[in-house]
Amino acid sequence: MTTISLLTPPMDESEPLQHEIKYEYNSQFRVLPPFSGYEQERLRSLGFHDFEEFYNRHPNDPNYNVHVRQFFAKSKKYLEQYISDMKRLYKKHKFKTMERRIFFARARICQVVLMAMDWTGALELYQELLAEDPEKFSKSPDLYWGLGMVYLHFKQWRPAIEAFNRLLYCHPNGRITVEVRIRLAMCYQEIQDYERALRLYYLCLHDVDESKFMNKSVLKYNIAACNENFGELETADVSYRKLIVDFESYEKFHTHGNVNDEMKDQLRVLTAAANRQIGWIYYRKAYKDEKNRMELLKKAQERLMKAIEINPADGKNYYYLGRVYGGQANGNDHMSTMLAGILPGGTRNPLGLGQLSESAHDAFLNFRLSIDKQEQNENCWCSIGALYQKQNQPMDALQAFICAIELNPRLTAAWVDLGELYEKNCQYQDALECFKSAMKNYPVAPIPIKARVTFLEKELNVTNRPTKPANHMISDTFNMVIPSLKEAYEQPIPLELRNRQNSTYEEGLAHYDNAFYHVWFNNRIMSGCFETDWVRPDPKPMEDLEVRVMEMMRANEPLLVKAERQVYECLITSSLVYQNNILEFCVPEACLEMPRVSEEMIQRLAVEGHLIDNPRCYEYDFLPKCFIQPLPASFSLLSKLYVPIDITSEELMAMLHKKATNPTYNPVFEEFAHLPKAPELPLKPIATEEEVKAALEKNERHPLIMKTPILTVDNRKEAQSLELQRYLDNSTISCIRGLTSCLRLDLSLFSTKAVAEIDPNQEIRVLTQYHIPAETNCDHAGQPTWDCINHKSSTTVIKYAQYQIDTFRHTLKRESEKVKRSGGRGPSPKRMKLMASAQNKIAPTPPKDLKYLKFGTRVNLADDVKWGKQISELSKLPAFCRLIAGSNMLSHLGHQVQGMNTVSLDMKVPGARITAHQENNNVAAVNINVGPGDCEWFAVPYEYSGKIEEMCKKKQIDFLKGSYWPVMTDLLDAGIPVHRFTQKAGDMVYVPGGTLFWVQSTGWCNNISWNVAPMNNHQLTISLRSYEYNRLRSYKSLVPMQMLCWQLAKNVKFTNPMIYNTCRGVLIRSLSYIQMMTDWLNSLKKSIKVHPKTAGEPAHFCMSCLAEVFSIMLVKEVGSSFSVFCAYCARQQNMEEFIALQQIPTADLVKIYDNMKYISPATLNNQKQSFTA
DSSP: OOOSSOOOOOOOOOOOOGGGGSHHHHOSOSSOOOOOHHHHHHHHHOSGGGHHHHTTOOTTSTTSOHHHHHHHHHHHHHHHHHHHHHHHHHHHHOOHHHHHHHHHHHHHHHHHHHHTTOHHHHHHHHHHHHHHOHHHHHHOHHHHHHHHHHHHHTTOHHHHHHHHHHHHHHOOSSTHHHHHHHHHHHHHHHTTOHHHHHHHHHHHHTOSSOOSSSOHHHHHHHHHHHHHHTTOHHHHHHHHHHHHHHHHHHHHHTTTSOOOHHHHHHHHHHHHHHHHHHHHHHHHHHTTOSTTHHHHHHHHHHHHHHHHHHOTTOHHHHHHHHHHHHHHHHSSOOTHHHHHSSOOOOOOOSSOOOSOOHHHHHHHHHHHHHHHHOSOOHHHHHHHHHHHHHTTOHHHHHHHHHHHHHHOTTOHHHHHHHHHHHHHTTOHHHHHHHHHHHHTTOOSSHHHHHHHHHHHHHHHHSSSOOOOOTTOTTGGGOSSOOOOHHHHTTSHHHHHHHHHHHHHHHHHHHHHSSTTHHHHTOGGGGTTOOOTTOOOOOOOOOOHHHHHHHHHHHHTGGGOOHHHHHHHHHHHHHHHHHHTTOOOTTOGGGGGGSOOOOHHHHHHHHHHSOSSSSGGGOOOSSOOEEOOSSSOSSOOTTOOBOSOTTOOHHHHHHHHHHHHHOSEEOOSBOSSOOOOOOOOOOSSOSSOHHHHHHHHHTTOOOTTEEOOOEEEOOSHHHHTOHHHHHHHHHSSOEEEESHHHHTTOOGGGGSHHHHHHHOTTOEEEEEEEEOOOTTOOBOTTSOBOSBOOOEEEEEEHHHHHHHHHHHHHHHHHHHHHHHHHTTTOOOOHHHHHHHHHHHTOSSOOOOSSOOEEEEEEEEEOOOTTTSHHHHHHHTTSOGGGOSSOTTBGGGGSSSOOTTTTSOEEEEEOTTOEEEEEOOGGGOEEEEEEEEESOEEEEEEOGGGHHHHHHHHHHTTOOTTTOOBOOOHHHHHHTTOOEEEEEEOTTOEEEEOTTOEEEEEESSSEEEEEEEEOBSSHHHHHHHHHHHHHHHHTTOOOSSOHHHHHHHHHHHOBBOOHHHHHHHHHHHHHHHHHHHHHHHHHHHTTOOEEEOOOOTTOOOEEOTTTOOEEOSEEEEEEETTEEEEEOHHHHHTSOGGGOEEEESSOHHHHHHHHHHOOBOOHHHHTTSOOSOBO
16 A cells, blocks of 8 residues: 555455456446436535445445445446546546546545445555545545545544644635544544644534534533543533533423434433543542542542443443442552553452452442443453452452453553562562563653562572562462463463454454455345336537537637646547547536636637637636635645736735625635645765665764764854855754854853842743663663653752752762772773773663653743843844844744743753754754753754654654654664764854754753744745644644744845745735635624734734634634634634734735835945845
C-alpha cells in the first residue's frame, strides 16, 4: 500500500481462495446488470450522510438485505465500466477533463466500497487515489472523510486525526464538518490530548446541526469525561450532576410524550454512567483527603450502587464498586494505585478466598460480576490479583496478573504487582523481569520501580545470591515455588482466557479475509435479478446551444487561449461520451465539468472568434465561475492570486462588488485553501552513502556532521556590519564569539543572584528530566527512544535558585572528595585523551543509573519597570539581533508576545535539555549564554524539517507539541545533516528562521533568548507557511500574520521587490476577505459595531480553530466571558448569538493599502526615511 504521510495499519493481503479465482466468479457480468431509476438516483446522491444507514450491517449477516448487496455490486460494476470507457477516450485525446472524470469515478468507487463496509478494500482504494493525486483528493470532502473513517475503524488514531484535520482545513463549513469534528475529538480523546478534544466537543455542542453519530446528550457526557481525565475533577463533577438533572427533567417532560425506546435506553445508560463517574471522582478524592476518606468512600459506594441499579449490565460499575469496597477493607488501596494512575484489576476464585472481611468479600464479588459481564477488563483482573495476594493465595494472584497482562501487555500496575509477588516468594530473577517490563511502559511513578530494578540487579550479580529467610512473614503459604514467568502463561485460567482471545481474533480476521466475496464476486446474489423489460439508459445528448458553440470553437481552435480551450475540451468530451454510448449518470461530478456559457459570450464568439474580451490579456485559466457561497470555501494567506500585485483598491472593491451582486464573476484569489507543503529537500544530498561509508572506514569525521561557523567579532564595526547580518541569515546556525565583550554587555545583570534579588517570587516552569549524554536519549528502562521525559511543574525563582546553588555545592563537594582520594592528583594526560575521545562518540550508551534533574525555564523579563536595566543593556546589541529594532518585523506588531519580542531567561544545571523544536512561526532567534557553564547545541537545516516530521510520525510523536530528542545515529542513517557545537559563556547563538534545534547544558548556566524576524522575503514566506501549517494541525500561532503584514505596510517603505510582493499579496487577500465578510454580514442583516483596537491590545484568535481573527470579530458570550470566533466556526452555530465588531474600519485599511508603495533604491537615495526593507 502507498500513502502520502498517512500511516497504513496492518492489513490482510492473503492469496484468494481457490474457488474465488474460478472463471465464472469473475465473469458474472457479461453484460451490465439492470439498474433501476431509484438505484441510479441513489448512486448519484451517495455521500457521507448515508454512512450511518449502512453502518453495522455486514455482508455475512443473514439478515443483510440482498437488495443492498446487489446495489453495491452493480454500482461498482457500472463505475468500473465507465472508467474503462473513459480511459479509452483519454488514451486517444489526452484531455484534462477526461482525466478528472476518471478520478471522480474512482472516488465514487471508494464511496461504494466504504458504504459496503469493505474496510480493507476501501483503505487500498483511498490510499491509491491519495498517492496518485493529492490535489484532487483534497478538493472532495468525501474522500478525506472516507479515509479518516477507515483509519478510525482500524483504531489508527493519529492517521485518522491527520485525515480529518486536512478535511477541516480545506472544507471548514458544511454539513460534514460536525460529523468530522466529533470523530476528530474522539480521536484526540483516545490519544489523551484532552485540550484539543474539549475544544472540538464544545464547538459541536453549539453547532446548529446534530450529529447522527453522537447526539448532544452523549456529547455532554464526553465533555465531562474529558474534564475528568484532564484532572479537572470539580468541573467534571458539576457536569455529571447537571447531566443527571437534565436527563431526569427530560424524562418527566416526555412522560406522556412519544420517546422511542432507543432514546430511553440511551438516557438510562448515560444516567448510570454519570452516577458511576461521580462515584469514581469521590473515590479519587478519598486518597487526597485522609481526614474525610471513609466518608468520601461511603458517598462513592452510594453513587456506584445507584449506577448498578439503573444499568446492571455494565461491568465497569461493578469494577469501580469493587475498588471502593477494597479501599474500605484495607484502609489503603494497593501500591499499584499510585503507579498506574488508572488503577488495577483481577480474576475468578477457583480455590476460594478463605477468611475475608465483609468489605473484602464484597470487593471480590463485584470484581467477579465485572469479569462475568466484561471479561476484557485488564484493570479488574489486576485488582483481583491484588486481592488474592493480600489473602496469601499466590497461585491465584499469579494467574490473575497474567490475565491482566495478556489483555494489556503495557499495564504497568500488573507488572509491578506481579514483580512484588515474585519478590516476596524470593524468585528474584522473575521479579526483576517484571519490574523491567513495568519500566518500559512509562509508569506514572518510575522512581520506586527503578529502585527495585537497581537493587535486584545488584543483588543478583553477587556470588551469594539471597535466599528465602527462615522467618519469612508468610512462609506458611509460600512453601511451594510458584511457576516462573514463562510457565505462568500456561496456567489454566490465563490459557483459557488466551484461547478465547485467539478465537475472537480469528473471527475478526475472518471478517476481513475474503469477507466481501459474497458482495463483489459471488454471482449467485445476482440470480433472478435481471428484468426482461429493463432498458439500458441512454447517455444524455448535448444541447443545441452546446453543439453550436463546439462547432464555432472547432473552427477557431488554433486561436483559442487556455481558458477557452478548457471549454472546448469539455464540449468535445461530452460529444464523445454521447457518441460512444458511455453512461455518465453514475458520476454526477462530471456535470460540474461543463462550463457556464452565456448568450453574450456566444455572440462574441460569432463576431470575434473568442468567448472573452481581450483573450491575450486574460489572467485566468478558466471562464468566470459561479459562486453560491458569499465566503470562500476556505481561506488561506497562501492562496494563488488572480489579480496583479499593483491592483488599486478601487479596482479590487469593484471586483468584490460583483461577487456580492452577481454569482458569476472572476475571483480575486483562489477561494480554496490548498494544503501547506513541507519544504523541499535539496536536490543534491550533502553526502552519498558511498562517501559516508568511505569516511567511516578511514575513521574520519562523519560527512553529515556539519562544521558550524564560529564567528569571532573583535570590534563594534564588525558587530554592526551588514556582511555579518547577511552571513547569519544565510547559514543554518551560527555561534558568534566576542560580541558581548566588545560591546561591553554586563551579563552579570542576568545572573541567578541578580534575577533572584529583583523578582524572587515570580512563578516559573520546571521540567524534571533524566541526565543523559547529549548524543542520545532513553526511556525509564534505559532503552533508546526519541520521546523525551519531561515532567512539568512550577516553582518560584528563589526556590530554583537555591536548587541550582545546592546542586553546584554538592557536585563541588563530591569532586573534592575524589581529588582527596586520588592523593590530590588530577586525571593523567592519557586519561584526559580517552575522555575526550569518548565525548566524540556519536551515540554512547545511556548510564544504567539514570538520575533526575530539574530545569527552570521561562523566567519572564518583559516588565519594563522591574527589568528596565536588563532591557536597556541589551539595546547595545547590533540592530539585526536587537530586541526592538526597525529591521525586526516583530517590533512592528504593536503588542507584546511573551518570549518572542520580550526576553526570556532559562536557569540550568548540567544536563538540562531544551528539546527539539522550531521557533514559533519559524522566526529567527537569538540566544546568549550568561555562563558560567557551557551548552551543547544540535541543529538541522530548515529543508530537512519535513523529513524529521515524517520520522516523528513513525514514532507517534507530535512534531509541533511533542517533547522529543532526536538520536544522532537515527538522523545520520536517514541522511540528515546535523550541526553540533559548544556555546561557551558570553557566546551568542543566532538561529535563522526555520532551523530545528535542541540544546543541552554541560554546566551551571543561565541563558537569555528572544526572537527576531529579519526584514527579508525568506523570513516572511516561511512564517506565512508556518502559520497555515499550524492551522492545519490545530496549533495556535503566536505571531498574527495578517496583523504583522498590515503593520509592515503601515510603517515600512519597501525597497526589496520580493518582500513587497509577498506582503502586498497578503494585504490583497486580507482586504478582499474582510469585504466579503462585510457583505455577508450585511446580507444577514447583522450590524457591524465599531470597536477600536486599544494600544498594546494583543491579536485575537478563534476560540475553536485557533485561526487569526483580524479586523472583524464575531464575539459570543461563553460562560462568564466573551470569546472570539472566526466566520467559519461562527457559521456552524446560531448567528443570532453573535455580535459583530470591527476593530479597524475598512476605509483605514484601504488607506494603508493605497499608501503601500515599492520604492526603487535610486528614488530612495533622494528621500529622508526612517526605515526601509
